[in-house]
Amino acid sequence: MMGNAPGWGSGDRGREFRGTGSALSIAKEAYPGSLAAPGGERYDPAGSVLDPTPGAVPDPAPEPTPLEPPPPMTPFVPFEMERWQSTYEHRVRFNLSESGVHPLSTRELLAMAGEEGETVAGELWDLRHGYGQSNGSDLLRERIAALYSQADPDSVLVTVGGAEANFVTLWRLLEEGRDWAAILPTYMQIPGMxxxxxxxxxxxxxxEEEGWQPDPDDVGKAFEAGARALLxxxxxNPTGIRLDPERRTAIAAHAERHGAWIVADEVxxxxxxxxxxxxxxxxTAxxxxxxxxxxxxxxLPGLRVGWAMSTPEMAADLWARTDYTTITPSTLSDRxxxxxxxxxxxxxILARTRGIIAANRERMAEWVAEQDDRFSYHPPDxxxxxxxxxxxxxxxxxxxxxxxxxxxVLVVPGSQFGVEGTLRVGFGPPRDELDAGLERVAALFDRLDPVGVA
Structure with a gap:
């Protein structure tokens, strides 16, 4: 764009209008008809001077409409687990609080991509860090949609992590009602919100006695009590246990029968x-x-890329809400x-993840067995x-x-999931770090007497 010529500039994600004259005249040129006023008044495009149409009688100023008083604020409920991790995960020698595997490096990721990785590596140096497509690039949404049966890219909203996907979904579904059911224990973001x-x-x-499985009839009762959505x-999380297929089918049937929503965090x-x-x-419903x-x-937690998958209509509703949160994912992360x-x-990537989990899961079982009945657990799926x-x-x-x-050593106390007498221990770090961390966990319990009093 040269000089002061009228036109669309690059600011505000391609929506900055560059015109001549006053701010009001610029707006008039950009949005014709949008500045009409009551009583036949109009704005002079040359100088933004209010110019009543001859013979028109301006309407009297309307009485201000009194605002509804806002609802009383509820006391803030902190997200205890995230506060705990955010505060201390980079301040300990052994972080066993995470539930994922040791993260990939950019070099490792691009090496897996072969020729495409080489191309992308070259692109990154010249990548412009402007605003990207705010619901996610077409390519990324196409690849996400391909993970699901009969899914359309327009049914996908790319978000800044799964946490934003959960947040905007909750925000949208509050329109359906403020009663939610949640299968507990769980990741406490949505229950807290x-x-x-x-x-x-x-x-x-x-x-727990049924291997951390829910009773689908309890879900039905929650819907009967007024819940409009189920998390x-x-x-x-924190159990690592998969839902039995027949229970999954029954839960979906309860939701369908009551016209309720299911929000499934499948991270x-x-x-x-x-x-x-x-x-x-x-x-399923x-x-x-x-x-x-x-x-x-x-x-790849550091990329901060998540998504919500639903219908095109719901994806559009959720997308509108990200205009109030993060606006758009990182251009670099999207690529x-x-x-x-x-x-x-x-x-x-998934072969790597499953290999780490299978090997360290076995080590975890061995370590628990070495602790002389100090711990019990259901091995995670x-x-x-x-x-x-x-x-x-x-x-x-x-x-x-x-x-x-x-x-x-950082682990997550079970109280942060509402289950006292438990700990969530992550076994995703490299094997030497896992072994050293578990050794220190055992050392602390060696200092606790049989009833847990030091």
Whole structure:
């Protein structure tokens, strides 16, 4: 664009109008007819002077409409696990609080992509860090849609991590009602947001004695009690357990019967130890939003790329809400995410993830067996997490704090999931770090007496 010639500039993601004259005249040129005023008034495009049409009588100024008083604010509910991790994960020697595997480097990712990786590596030096396509590039959305049965790229919204996908989904579904059901324990972002926004949470508890499986009839009862949406994480967090197929079918049927939404956080799909991908909730009922990200199964949490998959109409509704949050994913992250989801690259990434999980899952089982019945747990189906129940009376937050302070090891206390007497221990780090971290966990428990009092 040369000089001051009128036209569209590059600012504001291609929507900056460059014209001559005053701000009002510029707006008049940019948006014809948008500045009409009551009473026949109009704006002079040459100088923005209010110029009543001859003979017109301006309407009297309307009385101001009193605003509705805002609803009372509820006390803020912190996201305890994220506060714990964000505060300390880079301040300890051994971080066993994460549920994903050791992350990939950019070099490793592009090496997996072969010729495409070489091309992208060259592109990165000249990549302009402008605003990208704000719902995700066409290529990235096409590759995400290909992961689901009968899915369309227009049904995909790319977000800044799975957390944003969950957040804008909650925001949209609050229009359906403020009653939510959640299968607990779970990743506590959406339950916390429901409470923060004045909603009501209907808990549906997993049954530890049944291998951390829910009773679908409890879901039906929550819908009967008024819940308009169900949050489920499958495979689970913090348990790592997959939902039984028949229970999944029954839950979808309950949602369909009540016209309720299912919000399925499937971030651990692809991170299964046995290599069998967990079936998606997508397509099981007419009202489903699936959220995912590259953080856990792909070992790329730093890209901060997630997505929501639903219908084109719902994807558009969610997209409108990201205008208030992050606006657009990172251009660089979008490009690298598209590389990661190219089918042959994706296959290599998931093979790496599953290899790490299978090997370290076996090591975790050996370590638990070495602890003389100190711990019990259900071996996870997916994710690099072991949800350990320890035998003692020390509160889990105290155990976790002592591990952090005395042993420089970070784990997640079960109290942050609402399950006391447990710890979530991540086994995704490199093997030498995992072994050293577990050794320090054992050392702390050696200092606790049989009833858990130091």
């Amino acid at each position: 429901v409470r923060n926004l004045g909603g009501t949470l209907h808990p549906v508890h997993l049954r 489920i994480t499958n495979p689970g 651990y799909s692809g991170a299964e130890a046995d290599g069998v991908t967990t079936p998606s909730f997508h397509g 007419s009202r489903v939003v699936v959220t995912q990200s590259l953080s856990k199964a792909y070992g 690298l995410a598209a590389v990661a989801l190219e089918p042959t690259v994706r296959e290599q 997916a994710g690099a997490i072991a949800f350990l129940r320890y035998h003692g009376d020390t509160p889990s937050a105290e155990v976790a704090e002592r591990l952090r302070v005395e042993e420089s």
